[in-house]
Amino acid sequence: MTEVYNVQEVERKWQRIWEESGIYQVDDDDTRPRSYVLCMYPYPSGAAHQGHVKNYTFGDLNVRFRTMKGEAVLSPFGFDSFGLPAENAAIRTKIHPREYTDARIDELRSSVKRLGAVFDWRRESKSHDPSMIKWSQIIFARLYEAGLAYKAEAPVNWCPGCQTVLANEQVNSDGTCDRSGDIVERKNLSQWFFRITSYADDLLEGLDSLDWPERVKTMQRNWIGRSVGAKMKLKVAGLSDYSIEVYTTRPDTSFGMTYAVIAPEHPFVELITSSKIQDEKWKIDNVVSPEFSVSEQNSREIQDFVQSVKNLSDVDRVTTTSERPKRGIFTRCSVMNPFTGKLVPLYIADYVLMTYGTGAIMAVPGEDQRDYDFAKVFDLPIIRTVAPPEGFEGDAYTGSGEKINSEFLNGLSIEEAKSKAISWLQERDLGVASTQYRLRDWLISRQRYWGCPIPIVYCDKCGTSTVPVDDLPVLAPDDVEFLPTGESPLARHAIFSKAVCPKCGGPATRETDTMDTFVDSSWYFLRFCDSFNSKEPFSLTALEEWMPVDQYIGGIEHAILHLMYARFFTRALSDLSLVPKSLKEPFARLFTQGMIRMDGSKMSKSKGNLISPEQYFDGVGADALRLFHLFIGPPGDDFDWTGQADEMIEGCSRFLKRVYRVAVNEYVPTKVQDSESKLLREFTHRIIEKATIDYERWSYNTVVSGAMSLCNQIYKGISNGADSSSVDEAIDILIKLLAPMTPHICAELWSIRHDGEIVHLQKWPTPDQALLSSVKETLVVQVAGKVREKFEVDGSITEQEALALSMGSQKVLSFLANGSASRVVYRLPKLINLIP
């Protein structure tokens, strides 16, 4: 009897059974040990693509494996359903973003189900659901009350082609718009921010405790960019009340300062170019001496320079090469080096950024390459304060060495000189030790419709207030017009923007900006722990039950943004007692899967190089496609989708059919060979051991190869006369080992072989230790490190026995010139190495 495996029918059947039986639904009163496995919730862009297939295959496999190991696994699913594409579609097609998004969600949900991935669907969440909007707004209000949300003016990205404001992540690294390719411009707008910088140190230190890929942790550390140094004040010559504060990480090099630089946006630029500075009365009031000599003419030159810099795109501004040397202009002002009392010239240059440190630097061309480059262009002196090694021929020397030309610092190391210089400054009240971060506050305002409205009203009398909880959620109206004007439809809406002040009851204006969609993804994993709570976003007790996420799975592209924001939220909400005090980190363990590439670039809808999973669901089936994604290599590696992929998927399908045939056909041995039965049993139990280890270390490709070997061994056992109990055992083990990976076929086979039982509720197999220890080992005999002979030996072989066996081989002896070894290295029972 050979039954044909009907892929489509069987996969549909089991998908229905899993959904109806609710075996992957978990509740708070579950008595099994708990765990929480989560895939990053997706933006619903329609049917799943290969990246989703890979992601949810890893997630599903973890859920099923842990369940078979006896855990109650929280496995929820949701949709990151706010965002620009739906709004752009609305502008194009006039279909409302909600209608568009709901349709895409249905497509994605359906293809995730066709993959056979199991979730507790009762907990499904969508960012655009009014209840989720309400919780987001409550959380925003709490952050606002705690001073962690504030409004300030800031430059935003504006795409002239799309006529809209863009999120940072939609701007390419070369400063162009991700969609239209236009060069993005800067505009100043009043914006809402989250004060993530006040958690900079916590976020940095928290990384140490996380079981995350080192790569991701390094990226976050660099992004936070903590640096320690000193701030000091440089007096401006001729302006007795004015000084310019600079930040440096190298206070030890202060004696090498030959000029100073301020950013074009520095407030001092405004002062020296304003007309009032030419006013005689102002000069007397502010004690200006003749040393201060900015004339109207210089002032105009300076203004011209600053304007020319502001006209540059961000890309051009950060580019300085040999063809495009450093730009700057002399201010005609001098500042005093506090260490030497000497005056040095003050320049304005755009290689100094207003957004970092104090927006002003002391320039030390001897020990900083950027300062060196600038000094060469403007012919400024260069003084070395660290002795470079003999024969050093570079420009700036940034290495270690002895301090020189630095008076009381001479002879010290850089580190010693740093702390001595800082104490010197502090004793004289001229400067302080200071720590700076590259991390900026998180700009969350979006001038868009399809996002969570910021629940704020502005009153002329009472100022800014949050919308009272009873009035939440603030929902965007449906009767808006989607036009490509760049202005949010909400701002144009006559009624929405009008509000009542919650404090005085008078007329007020409503905030029309919505939140960045990364706000939604910063707490959705908390909601999953308490999806049925209608009173609050989540309760402390539910979070104590399930958080933190034990295994988080997603793409490396979220290494900084989402993963940093979610960490910030968890810490901030912990400090506000909205999540348990002890919960500081949301994701204990993170896995970042590899990318699917095609022709060198990421496979994506926008690149038009999608290979749809649906065609495989319709053909070889979900199991074969899942197996392919698991088998092609280590889960974290990128994969290039070539013409051979289809052949490999076909191979996976062939393997599953091979398993099916051997499992459904009754085996009646003709002549039983006891040695073959023993061999098969030993092999089976070795594979249990290996596969279990490999599952736990995320080496799924080798789990698959182990399962293939076991299948080959079963066929061999059958043709060589293994008894039926050893064959049955091997087949059952094979089905269990494959069950987390290819769930449909395994469920079907187990059900056929075991009278309707559910394989995914079976206990995970454990190897029989007695069988493992009775296994014959291969003893490799090396002569001078080269393999010359092999013997099948007992695991307990002694050194004497191994040596005697080796020396008994003519072949081994022929490589030993005088018939004996001067030294023997034993690694029994695997290896013996004879050195002549």
Add this chain to the structure above:
RNA sequence: GCCCGGGUGGUGGAAUGGUAGACACGAAGGACUCAAAAUCCUUUGCUCGCAAGGGCGUGCGGGUUCGAAUCCCGCUCCGGGUACCA
């Protein structure tokens, strides 16, 4: 520029100091078949040899070790991140 990864057969990859190339894909040959598909069997790193067997081989050059794809030093090529952060 700086910071990470990585380089193993025709291809995807295995091997965490101890048999390099597991397991697959592809290819070649064979069995079954009127034929094809499906399935099964054999071969498949390079090279010398009729064979037995030998030599070479994990990007390149050195080192440590009885033994190195694996550890260390220098180089090279490819991929990713980041970009004047003082």
